[in-house]
Amino acid sequence: MSEIDIQKNLLSVVKYPIFRIDKHGVILECHIHKDFNALPFTGNLVGRNINEFDYLPNGVDVIKFCLDNQKSEVTYFSVPEREGDGRYFEVEIEPSSASEVIALVKEITNRKKREAELIQYYNLIQDIYQGTASSTGHAFLDHLTRQFCKAFNGDYSFIALFENEGLSAVSFSTYNKMLENETFDIAGSPFEHLHHQEILSIPADCQLVYPTFEPFKKYDVQGFIGIPLFYPDHQDKPAGVMCVLFQKYYHTFQHYEKILRIFSTRAITELDRIRRTKQLEESEEKFKALYHNTPALFNSVDAEGHIIEAGDYFLETTGYTREEVIGKMAFDLLTPESKSYGMTKVFPEYVKTGYCKDVPFQFVKKNGEVMDVLFSSVVVKDNQGNFEKSLTSLQDVTEINKRRREIIRSESRVSDDAQRLQSLFDHSPVGIIIHSKGIIKKINAEAVRLTKAKSAKQILGKSPMDFIHPDSHEVASQRIHNIYTKKTAHKNEQKFICMDGSIIWVEAMGTLISFEGEPAVQIAIYDITDRKLAQEKILENEKNLKHLNNHLTRQNHQLEEFAHIASHNLRAPITNMMSLIQIKESDQDAATELFVWENLKKGVANLDETIVELNEVVKSSWELDKRKRKVRLSSALNKILASIKNELLESEGEIESDFTAFDEITYPKVYIESILINLITNGLKYADPKRKLIIQVKTTLHDGMKRLEVKDNGLGIDINKYGSKIFGLRKTFHNHPDARGVGLFITKAQVESMGGTIRVESEMGKGSNFIINFGEG
Numbered sequence: 001m002s003e004i005d006i007q008k009n010l011l012s013v014v015k016y017p018i019f020r021i022d023k024h025g026v027i028l029e030c031h032i033h034k035d036f037n038a039l040p041f042t043g044n045l046v047g048r049n050i051n052e053f054d055y056l057p058n059g060v061d062v063i064k065f066c067l068d069n070q071k072s073e074v075t076y077f078s079v080p081e082r083e084g085d086g087r088y089f090e091v092e093i094e095p096s097s098a099s100e101v102i103a104l105v106k107e108i109t110n111r112k113k114r115e116a117e118l119i120q121y122y123n124l125i126q127d128i129y130q131g132t133a134s135s136t137g138h139a140f141l142d143h144l145t146r147q148f149c150k151a152f153n154g155d156y157s158f159i160a161l162f163e164n165e166g167l168s169a170v171s172f173s174t175y176n177k178m179l180e181n182e183t184f185d186i187a188g189s190p191f192e193h194l195h196h197q198e199i200l201s202i203p204a205d206c207q208l209v210y211p212t213f214e215p216f217k218k219y220d221v222q223g224f225i226g227i228p229l230f231y232p233d234h235q236d237k238p239a240g241v242m243c244v245l246f247q248k249y250y251h252t253f254q255h256y257e258k259i260l261r262i263f264s265t266r267a268i269t270e271l272d273r274i275r276r277t278k279q280l281e282e283s284e285e286k287f288k289a290l291y292h293n294t295p296a297l298f299n300s301v302d303a304e305g306h307i308i309e310a311g312d313y314f315l316e317t318t319g320y321t322r323e324e325v326i327g328k329m330a331f332d333l334l335t336p337e338s339k340s341y342g343m344t345k346v347f348p349e350y351v352k353t354g355y356c357k358d359v360p361f362q363f364v365k366k367n368g369e370v371m372d373v374l375f376s377s378v379v380v381k382d383n384q385g386n387f388e389k390s391l392t393s394l395q396d397v398t399e400i401n402k403r404r405r406e407i408i409r410s411e412s413r414v415s416d417d418a419q420r421l422q423s424l425f426d427h428s429p430v431g432i433i434i435h436s437k438g439i440i441k442k443i444n445a446e447a448v449r450l451t452k453a454k455s456a457k458q459i460l461g462k463s464p465m466d467f468i469h470p471d472s473h474e475v476a477s478q479r480i481h482n483i484y485t486k487k488t489a490h491k492n493e494q495k496f497i498c499m500d501g502s503i504i505w506v507e508a509m510g511t512l513i514s515f516e517g518e519p520a521v522q523i524a525i526y527d528i529t530d531r532k533l534a535q536e537k538i539l540e541n542e543k544n545l546k547h548l549n550n551h552l553t554r555q556n557h558q559l560e561e562f563a564h565i566a567s568h569n570l571r572a573p574i575t576n577m578m579s580l581i582q583i584k585e586s587d588q589d590a591a592t593e594l595f596v597w598e599n600l601k602k603g604v605a606n607l608d609e610t611i612v613e614l615n616e617v618v619k620s621s622w623e624l625d626k627r628k629r630k631v632r633l634s635s636a637l638n639k640i641l642a643s644i645k646n647e648l649l650e651s652e653g654e655i656e657s658d659f660t661a662f663d664e665i666t667y668p669k670v671y672i673e674s675i676l677i678n679l680i681t682n683g684l685k686y687a688d689p690k691r692k693l694i695i696q697v698k699t700t701l702h703d704g705m706k707r708l709e710v711k712d713n714g715l716g717i718d719i720n721k722y723g724s725k726i727f728g729l730r731k732t733f734h735n736h737p738d739a740r741g742v743g744l745f746i747t748k749a750q751v752e753s754m755g756g757t758i759r760v761e762s763e764m765g766k767g768s769n770f771i772i773n774f775g776e777g
Contacts (some may be wrong), residue, residue, distance in 0.1 A: 653693030
C-alpha cells in the first residue's frame with residue numbers, strides 16, 4: 001500500500017473537515033467526511049481564499065500569527081441558519097511548514113448551548129438571592145413567589161400552608177404583581193396525599209384531573225408544578241406547598257428540579273423563621289414570669305453595662321430594691337478586685353464572643369456582705385442581629401468555696417503528714433520491713449529487734465511468709481495480693497514467728513510503695529502481745545458501742561430522709577395550688593373559677609393525705625421497714641398525676657403506664673409515692689423542647705424479681721461523664737432553674753434502704769430510663 005493510500009485511509013475515518021492553507025489564506029487542499037453536513041463546507045473549496053467567507057473575517061491574520069510564531073492557534077466562528085439558531089465551530093490551526101498550515105474544524109454547537117444554559121441557571125440563582133437578601137417575613141415570601149413565577153414562565157404562583165382541612169395561601173402572585181391571599185379546600189386537590197419531598201407535576205388538562213379544585217377553575221389552569229414544604233423539625237408531615245400554575249401546556253427544562261428545590265428551601269426557611277418568631281413572642285410572657293419567680297439571681301444589662309432588669313430572687317438575695325439597682329453599672333456591685341478583673345479581662349472577651357460561663361466574681365450585698373458568685377451571661381440580639389441586652393445569671397457559691405478551702409487545707413495537712421512519715425521510715429520506733437516479689441529487701445533496726453535476729457543479714461533475702469504463723473498464712477497471702485492489685489493499705493493483727501522460734505502478736509500495716517524502681521510492700525509492725533487480752537476486751541466494748549452508734553446513725557439518717565420526703569412530697573401539690581391561684585387571678589371567668597376550686601379541692605385532699613401519712617411515719621419512730629403494706633402502683637401514680645396536673649398541662653407531655661406484670665407490691669406507701677414523683681417531675685424538668693414529652697411507667701418481672709421502670713424521651717444524661725455522680729446529693733447535669741440535685745439522691749436512699757437497687761440507662765438527645773429492682777418476688 002502506497003503512502004498516498006495510507007493517507008486516504010486515515011482521512012476517511014476523520015469526521016471533521018481538514019484543510020491545508022497557505023500564508024495568504026488560499027485553500028490548497030481539503031478533506032470533508034461524507035457524513036459531515038454543514039453549510040459553509042459545501043461545494044468546491046480548493047483554490048478559494050478564506051477571506052471570501054464573511055464569517056471568517058480574521059482568518060488570514062490568525063494564520064500569519066501561527067506561521068510567524070510557529071505554534072498552534074485556535075479561533076472560533078459561527079454560521080446562522082434559517083431557524084434562527086446558529087451553529088458554532090472551533091478551528092485548530094497547526095503550522096506544517098514555513099508557509100502552510102493544517103486547519104482542523106470541529107463543531108461545538110452543543111457545548112455552546114450547555115454553556116448558555118448554565119449561564120442562565122447562574123443568573124436565575126443570583127436573582128433569587130439578591131432579590132431576597134434585604135427583606136424578611138411576608139415581603140421576602142412575596143418577592144420569592146414572583147421570582148418563582150418568572151423562573152418557570154408561569155402565569156400564577158403561590159406559597160400556602162395546611163390549616164385544618166384547608167390550604168391557606170400566605171403569598172399569591174403573577175409574574176409581576178401580588179394577588180390577594182385565598183384559602184382552598186384540600187379535598188379533591190393534588191395535595192390530598194402528599195409523600196415526603198415528592199415533586200408534583202401535571203403538564204396539561206389539570207381541570208380534567210382535578211375538576212373541583214378551585215384555583216384550577218378560577219384561573220383556567222391547564223398545567224402546574226408543585227413541591228411540598230416541610231419544617232425542619234417535622235419531616236414526617238408537610239407544612240404546606242409551593243406551586244406555579246400555567247394557563248397553557250408547559251414543558252420542563254434542564255435543572256428545573258434543582259431550581260424547584262432551591263425555591264422551596266428558601267421558602268420553608270423563612271416560613272420556619274416566622275413560625276419560631278411567633279412562638280418566641282408567645283413565650284415571652286412565660287419567660288418574664290420565670291425570670292422573676294425562679295430562685296436564681298437573674299438580671300439584664302444594656303450595651304453600656306447598666307442594669308435594666310432584675311429578678312425578684314436577685315433582689316431578695318442581695319438585699320437591694322429594684323429602684324436601687326436599675327440604671328446602676330453592673331460592675332459597681334462587685335468588689336474592687338472583681339470589678340478590675342471583669343472590665344480588663346472578662347468584658348473584652350465577652351464583647352467578642354457574646355457569651356461567658358461560670359466566671360468567678362465577688363458580689364457585694366447591700367449590707368456589705370461579700371458573696372462568691374459564678375457569673376454567666378449571654379447576649380440577646382434583635383431580629384436585625386443588633387445588641388439588645390445581656391441576660392445574666394449569678395450562682396451563689398459562697399458555701400461551696402468555703403468547703404473547697406477547707407478541703408485544700410486538709411490536703412495540705414495530708415502532704416505534711418506524708419513528709420513526716422517518710423522521715424520516720426528510717427527513725428521509726430516501729431519495725432519496718434520492705435519486701436518485693438516474695439523476698440525481704442530492707443528492714444530497720446526495730447524490725448531486727450522484734451524478730452530477735454542477730455543482724456539484718458539474717459533476715460534479708462528470706463520470704464516474709466517465713467515469719468507468719470501457719471494459722472495466718474492464707475489471710476496474709478490474700479492481703480499481700482490485695483495490696484498489689486487494689487493499691488490500698490491493709491492493716492491486720494497476726495501471730496509472728498521470731499528467729500528463735502518464739503511467737504508474738506504483732507499489728508502489721510501493709511502499704512504499696514515503689515522500691516528500687518519496682519512495686520513493693522512496706523510493712524510496719526509492732527509488738528502487741530502484752531496488751532492483746534486488754535485489746536480483745538476493748539474490742540468487745542467497741543463492738544457494743546459500734547452497734548449503738550449504728551443504731552443512732554440509722555435513726556439520724558431516717559430523720560434526714562423524712563425531712564427530704566416531706567419537702568418533696570409537699571412541694572408538688574403546693575406548687576400546683578399556687579399555679580391554680582395564679583390562673584384564678586389572671587382569669588375571673590366563672591368556668592375558670594369552677595375549674596380552679598375543683599382542682600384546689602383535689603390538691604388539698606392530696607396534701608392532707610400526704611401529711612397524714614407522714615405523721616404516721618413520725619408516730620412509728622421512723623421504723624419504715626415495719627410499715628410495709630400492700631400498695632397499688634396505679635393508685636399511687638394517679639395520685640401523683642393529680643398533684644402535678646398543671647405542670648403536665650403546661651409541658652403538653654403524656655404519661656403512659658403499664659402495670660400488666662404486677663400492680664401490687666408490699667412497700668411503704670410514702671416511699672412509692674416519693675419515688676414516682678421524683679422520677680416523673682425529673683422527666684418534666686428535662687424535657688427535650690424539640691419533641692413532645694412522653695413518660696412511660698411500667699412494671700416487669702426479671703428472674704422472679706419485681707422491677708419498676710420510669711422512662712422518658714427527654715434531654716438524656718451523659719453516662720460516660722456523669723455516671724458515677726447521677727445519684728449524688730446536689731448533683732445536677734443540666735442548666736434547669738429548678739434543678740437541686742436532691743430527688744435522685746433521695747430515691748436511691750429509699751430504694752436501697754428497702755433492700756433494692758436503682759440504676760439508669762441514658763443517652764444524650766434520646767432520654768433516660770430509671771430501673772428499680774425491688775428485691776422481692
